[in-house]
Amino acid sequence: MSRIGLLVPSSNTTVEVEFYRALPPGVTLHTARLYLTQITPEAILGMVRDMEAQARLLASADVDVIVLGATAPSFLKGLGYDRELIGRLEAASGKRATTTSTALIEAIRHFGARRVALGSAYDEKVNAIARSFIEASGVTVLDAQGLGYVDNLKVGRLAADTAYELARKVDRPDADAIVLACTNWRTMDVLDRIERDTGKPVVSTTQASVWAALRMIGAPDVTGYGRLLREVAAAGRQVQTA
């Protein structure tokens, strides 16, 4: 039995559901919420303080790993900020930790993708930050388009088809992979379909978060949510030997 601790922005209605459904037998999910009303520098700072306290609550449930399941807060200050957050989470909780942004970059690397197409639920501003976060890791973003949402609850109401449609729209012939960002945006149900119809791997922030957590605890592969989750065990072995 393994336990995954998930830190969720308070207004997120999607990531708990998609995470829970993708877990293999014997792995349970335990959530704590981070009060976050908007994506501003002040709000993010408040969230980070809250994050350490909530990570301690998850540690009291003796989770094996803690995932900060929020994309924008973990990349807002650029590449390296996610590592800083991991350090804070681990120091506060005494548990191993990762963030959605960290997982996203690791998943892109896992596929060896050098050029990606990015689709997100964000507005232009946050989408540009997502783009530069990915590019700072040495990956070219060929195209980046967002659906333009700032209200998190509205993102939670979007159908998964919007993720499929945007993935097809941003895809370029020379893209090695397609990236879909925002954990409150439903993506998990269309990942297999996107991969089948484009012939290339797709990485969504929710899927990458599940993948990162599962490989940290040495879990088996999961089917139905894209190639990435079918490659948990092999990636997990790399983590164990690293």
Added chain:
Amino acid sequence: MYGWRGRIGLLVPSINTTMETEFWRIAPEGVSVHTARISGGRHGTPEELRSMENASKAAARDVAMVEPDVVAYGCTSGSFFEGPEWNARICEQLTEITRAPTVTTAGAMAACLLAGGHRKVDVVTPYVELTNERLKQFLRAHGIEVSRLGTFDMLDMFDHAKIQSEEIYQKVKETSGADTEAVFVACTQLRALEVIDLLERDLGKPVYSAVQATAWQAYAEMGVDPRITDCGSLLRKLSEPGALRPRAKRLRRSA
């Protein structure tokens, strides 16, 4: 969106590892569970249990943002410890913060026993003596007498989840007497859900658990028939004709 039939805002003590898992397991299509953790210790001392009243407000604030259809305060001792008025106050406070109806485990315990017409029951708990006495007082205030009480007598609330379902089955069986109408298994950290059906069959009387009773009241509040057929007679009652009041507000604001 997820939770299009109903979204449950679930507040659990931070150390609890059982209730989220059991709530997810029984949730049907269209119902989602959104959890926030109540800060507190793991020893269930009177001070810790009392402090949960205040700590639950922060958790309610966090879960309010998913616009839940019902809020479930998932801790038995944390809702019965200071009596029925305290429990009612917790409900009022959480409803004020979340603008959703609130159910508590202690409230659901009393409600399911009263709905079954039980006036004399046996109870199984993991609690120490003081907490067991408070539980009896809470039920007595609702006109329900505890005949026999079987306990695992453990102070550490985290460790309550380590009690195996098989041990719960045995404890319920040895606690249940011929003169009582039902058995209630208290504590949302006890993994009782998976043995309820078996116990009801083998004892020939209703057996309820903390998680099950909380779910029952939460689904009733949402007006959602979850069609849960393998977790005891109480949850099956939600599927009987006329069991659920039609609720106009189910025409969702977010639809």
